[in-house]
Amino acid sequence: MELPDESTADIACILNGEPIRARVPLRQNLVDWLRHGVGLTGSHVGCEHGVCGACHVQVDGVVVRGCLMLAVQADRATVETIEGATSSGRIRALQDAFFNRAALQCGFCTPGMLLQAAELLAKNSDPTREEIRQALSGNYCRCTGYHAIVDAVQAAAASLRA
Amino acid sequence: MPDTALPPDGWIGRPMPRAATRRLIEGRGRYTDDNAAKGELHAAFLRSPFPHAAFRITGCDAARALPGVRAVLTAEDLAPFCRSWRTQSLAFPGLVSPEQGPLARDRAVYQGEPVALVLAASRAVAEDALELVGVEWNELPAVTDVAHALDAGTPPVHQGLSSNLAWRTEFGEGDVEAAFAKAALVVEERFTFTRHTGVPLEARSVLATYDPAAEALEVRMSHQIPHQMQVHLAELLDLPMGRVRVIAGDVGGGFGIKMHVYPDEVAVCAASRLTGRPVRYVCDRIEALMADIHAREHVVQARMAVDAEGRILAFDVDDIQGLGAYSIYPRSSTVEAMSVLRTVGAPYHFSAYRARLRCALQNKVPTGQYRSVGHPIGCATTERLVDLAAAARGEDPLEFRRRNFLPEAMMPWTNPAGGRMAELSHTATLAEFERLLDLPKLRAEVAAMRAEGRCVGLGFSAVVEYTASGPAAYGRAGVPVAAMDTVVVTLEPTGDVVARASVAEIGQGIQQGIVQVVADAVGVPPSRVTIHTGDTANAPHGGGAWASRGAAIGGEAAWGAGRKLQAEILKTAAALLQSTPDALDVRDGQVVDAKGTPRMSLAELASTVFFRGHELPGGVQPQFTATHQFRREEDLFLTTNGLQASLVEVDPDTGLVTPLRHWVVGDCGRLLNPLLVDEQVRGGVVQGIGEALLEACRYDPGNGQFLTGTLADYLLPMADNAPDVTVGHVETPYSGSALGAKGAGEAGTCGAPAAVLNAVNDALGSRGARISELPVTPTVILRALGTLEAAE
Numbered sequence: 001m002e003l004p005d006e007s008t009a010d011i012a013c014i015l016n017g018e019p020i021r022a023r024v025p026l027r028q029n030l031v032d033w034l035r036h037g038v039g040l041t042g043s044h045v046g047c048e049h050g051v052c053g054a055c056h057v058q059v060d061g062v063v064v065r066g067c068l069m070l071a072v073q074a075d076r077a078t079v080e081t082i083e084g085a086t087s088s089g090r091i092r093a094l095q096d097a098f099f100n101r102a103a104l105q106c107g108f109c110t111p112g113m114l115l116q117a118a119e120l121l122a123k124n125s126d127p128t129r130e131e132i133r134q135a136l137s138g139n140y141c142r143c144t145g146y147h148a149i150v151d152a153v154q155a156a157a158a159s160l161r162a
Numbered sequence: 163m164p165d166t167a168l169p170p171d172g173w174i175g176r177p178m179p180r181a182a183t184r185r186l187i188e189g190r191g192r193y194t195d196d197n198a199a200k201g202e203l204h205a206a207f208l209r210s211p212f213p214h215a216a217f218r219i220t221g222c223d224a225a226r227a228l229p230g231v232r233a234v235l236t237a238e239d240l241a242p243f244c245r246s247w248r249t250q251s252l253a254f255p256g257l258v259s260p261e262q263g264p265l266a267r268d269r270a271v272y273q274g275e276p277v278a279l280v281l282a283a284s285r286a287v288a289e290d291a292l293e294l295v296g297v298e299w300n301e302l303p304a305v306t307d308v309a310h311a312l313d314a315g316t317p318p319v320h321q322g323l324s325s326n327l328a329w330r331t332e333f334g335e336g337d338v339e340a341a342f343a344k345a346a347l348v349v350e351e352r353f354t355f356t357r358h359t360g361v362p363l364e365a366r367s368v369l370a371t372y373d374p375a376a377e378a379l380e381v382r383m384s385h386q387i388p389h390q391m392q393v394h395l396a397e398l399l400d401l402p403m404g405r406v407r408v409i410a411g412d413v414g415g416g417f418g419i420k421m422h423v424y425p426d427e428v429a430v431c432a433a434s435r436l437t438g439r440p441v442r443y444v445c446d447r448i449e450a451l452m453a454d455i456h457a458r459e460h461v462v463q464a465r466m467a468v469d470a471e472g473r474i475l476a477f478d479v480d481d482i483q484g485l486g487a488y489s490i491y492p493r494s495s496t497v498e499a500m501s502v503l504r505t506v507g508a509p510y511h512f513s514a515y516r517a518r519l520r521c522a523l524q525n526k527v528p529t530g531q532y533r534s535v536g537h538p539i540g541c542a543t544t545e546r547l548v549d550l551a552a553a554a555r556g557e558d559p560l561e562f563r564r565r566n567f568l569p570e571a572m573m574p575w576t577n578p579a580g581g582r583m584a585e586l587s588h589t590a591t592l593a594e595f596e597r598l599l600d601l602p603k604l605r606a607e608v609a610a611m612r613a614e615g616r617c618v619g620l621g622f623s624a625v626v627e628y629t630a631s632g633p634a635a636y637g638r639a640g641v642p643v644a645a646m647d648t649v650v651v652t653l654e655p656t657g658d659v660v661a662r663a664s665v666a667e668i669g670q671g672i673q674q675g676i677v678q679v680v681a682d683a684v685g686v687p688p689s690r691v692t693i694h695t696g697d698t699a700n701a702p703h704g705g706g707a708w709a710s711r712g713a714a715i716g717g718e719a720a721w722g723a724g725r726k727l728q729a730e731i732l733k734t735a736a737a738l739l740q741s742t743p744d745a746l747d748v749r750d751g752q753v754v755d756a757k758g759t760p761r762m763s764l765a766e767l768a769s770t771v772f773f774r775g776h777e778l779p780g781g782v783q784p785q786f787t788a789t790h791q792f793r794r795e796e797d798l799f800l801t802t803n804g805l806q807a808s809l810v811e812v813d814p815d816t817g818l819v820t821p822l823r824h825w826v827v828g829d830c831g832r833l834l835n836p837l838l839v840d841e842q843v844r845g846g847v848v849q850g851i852g853e854a855l856l857e858a859c860r861y862d863p864g865n866g867q868f869l870t871g872t873l874a875d876y877l878l879p880m881a882d883n884a885p886d887v888t889v890g891h892v893e894t895p896y897s898g899s900a901l902g903a904k905g906a907g908e909a910g911t912c913g914a915p916a917a918v919l920n921a922v923n924d925a926l927g928s929r930g931a932r933i934s935e936l937p938v939t940p941t942v943i944l945r946a947l948g949t950l951e952a953a954e
């Protein structure tokens with residue numbers, strides 16, 4: 001909703017492959033806009049201070065923390081969320097591996113974790129467990145203890161190399 | 163005796179992912195805050211910035227005048243719409259816990275206590291308005307340090323109390339004095355356990371919608387026990403139970419944090435009733451760290467007596483629990499302390515026990531039931547004493563444990579602490595543990611690392627957990643908690659089966675376990691079973707998610723309902739096929755004869771019943787919905803056992819402890835789904851490692867201010883500081899149920915802190931340092947090594 005006293009700005013960006021225009025409050029962060037302004041609720045909010053990685057989205061090809069970036073900063077950017085990454089099929093191998101390996105329990109961390117893992121695999125097609133753990137060290141997961149996540153990323157990397 | 167005919171080659175026991183996680187990996191989860199209601203208002207709470215203060219709200223007009231603000235509410239405003247409550251328990255007669263309401267009135271007794279509520283068109287505007295609420299604060303002396311909370315002269319936590327003692331007790335059997343007098347060896351330690359909290363990644367959230375025309379309340383919330391909330395909201399808001407619906411959709415983790423009645427959540431429901439509008443509230447992380455329940459603040463003085471043969475004679479334990487400003491509603495915080503004291507010594511045989519407990523009120527947020535309630539403290543206390551005794555005797559710590567484990571032949575046995583031990587498998591578990599660890603090789607690796615100058619240590623812990631609480635646990639205490647479960651199964655016209663269950667899915671995977679049970683009970687593949695949980699309008703009353711109860715209690719209800727449905731299917735099919743139920747079976751969605759030859763599919767049968775009922779023989783009234791409600795009559799708890807090992811490396815210069823590997827062998831009875839059980843164990847272990855090394859809710863010792871309000875201050879295990887966890891099982895099905903499942907979800911958390919504490923001490927032993935404090939932070943290590951001065 002637009003409120004009389006709320007300062008806003010108009011932005012235009014490519015969101016999950018589609019052009020979109022929106023009027024956003026200046027102080028609204030990117031993940032809140034995606035979730036509540038656009039209705040893409042696959043990105044989550046876990047801390048709003050840049051520690052947990054639940055809010056990860058990709059902006060201009062780089063995974064960023066959606067809680068540390070303002071929506072207005074996405075003006076003229078290309079933004080991809082878990083919904084876009086799913087429908088494009090680019091993270092399918094990781095998603096299958098997470099499912100089969102039970103590398104998620106409550107699933108709240110999973111979208112952010114998947115985007116971060118995909119960024120790793122794009123750079124390193126055969127990461128060691130240690131490298132996977134380093135790459136995911138900014139994504140908090142309370143449920144799994146990470147072991148199964150590391151297994152799943154390794155399995156996805158193997159299937160992509162095959 | 164229950165019907166225990168599990169089908170051969172059935173689905174129970176197969177490792178299968180939880181089907182519903184497909185949605186979650188695609189970003190299609192529906193957590194509470196993913197639901198918006200038309201016309202909703204957003205809530206923000208004004209919380210006390212002081213641990214203890216008298217206050218007066220002097221002006222709300224400026225806040226109300228802000229565009230977009232709909233209401234500014236105080237305790238007086240909500241009072242006509244909501245009763246107050248007080249935590250009481252017949253198990254703890256005389257428990258001191260004052261009356262509480264949804265918002266504090268006149269006095270705040272912990273930092274973060276909600277004192278006023280703003281409703282606005284957006285959360286941002288609501289937060290803007292908070293800053294315009296005029297409050298006159300008069301800060302009062304605060305009590306935060308548990309060690310001094312009970313001292314004479316310490317100011318009271320609540321006005322009018324003469325002491326901060328919330329409750330005290332002493333219990334135990336056997337002659338403790340005589341045991342210590344004749345002991346060949348006495349080991350003793352004083353343990354300090356710092357508060358921590360659960361930090362589910364999805365914070366508590368609620369969307370309450372009151373319909374004034376229907377006089378009905380619908381609440382979506384992130385909660386482990388929707389049926390419990392239905393009971394309490396109906397009572398507090400004075401509504402018939404049938405007009406309160408609580409829906410927990412996808413829940414982003416619980417761990418015990420989301421099983422209580424929180425003032426802010428009740429306030430949101432009352433505010434919806436007051437305004438007639440939907441009200442949405444999501445805790446931010448700072449609020450969550452400050453005002454979610456905390457847990458496990460204890461100072462434990464403990465000693466153990468051992469005879470000349472190295473047999474444990476007795477334990478003598480004194481525990482002071484810091485329980486916070488109130489005993490948590492409705493279950494009480496004291497339950498945690500009793501769980502600590504019942505867990506001491508649990509894996510072993512001993513003949514005398516004395517426990518003393520004092521529960522101290524503090525100007526801190528209430529503590530409550532958090533994953534593996536109290537057990538990690540009792541386990542760490544016991545296992546540290548055991549290691550000290552083994553070291554004093556100059557023997558291998560596993561040999562000391564082997565000698566002292568409660569022999570299988572003695573069970574069932576009620577130990578001097580009052581814990582009933584039944585169907586434990588210490589011998590088999592130890593054998594599997596030694597096999598899994600390959601100890602000679604592992605010890606050689608440790609020796610080689612030490613030869614390189616690395617400061618590494620290997621530590622063990624033995625675990626006994628009380629799981630799947632029976633009806634008497636809270637029933638005798640007069641606390642309205644359902645320890646039973648309901649499952650309803652329905653055969654649909656297509657031959658599909660739908661199950662509705664009162665268990666709750668919070669990520670642990672119980673939905674999948676129940677699906678596999680129903681599949682076997684009815685005779686269909688799991689792909690034909692759909693399960694619904696988490697909605698009071700969907701499933702009848704039951705217990706939800708706590709005490710690792712889903713498989714042991716919900717599973718039994720599912721088995722019972724599935725068998726009833728199968729019996730009805732067989733009866734109906736027999737009537738149509740001119741056969742008898744005994745001559746038929748249901749397998750893989752087909753009614754089959756004695757030779758296994760398909761006679762009729764469930765789809766044919768069900769469509770006949772639902773769409774062509776005129777073809778049924780006279781007098782046949784198929785009941786294709788079956789309900790089973792299960793309560794366990796025997797065994798107050800189901801005890802489980804296990805062993806854990808931790809390998810750690812300590813950096814003596816920085817004091818940093820790195821967990822390198824961790825091993826677990828557990829016996830949780832029948833495994834409904836080993837894949838999901840393994841991941842429960844791993845997640846639980848890492849949570850316990852966090853407790854051992856990182857996690858602490860800290861308060862300024864001077865002014866009592868909360869210091870760990872962000873995830874940069876409250877440290878958690880991340881992927882780069884958590885170890886791989888190797889998991890093994892021994893399977894001793896519980897003899898008193900059809901499925902034989904016991905609790906599995908918390909044992910990892912129970913034993914990990916003890917194993918890590920012992921490993922750190924093993925690493926530091928050669929340097930003469932000894933640690934008895936959790937978490938083992940770098941400061942603790944450096945103080946123990948003498949490189950940092952001890953705290954005064």
Ligand code: FES
Binds near residue numbers: 045049
């Ligand atoms: S919500 Fe952005 S890092 Fe936690």
Ligand code: FES
Binds near residue numbers: 143415
């Ligand atoms: S699966 Fe629950 S936080 Fe990662």
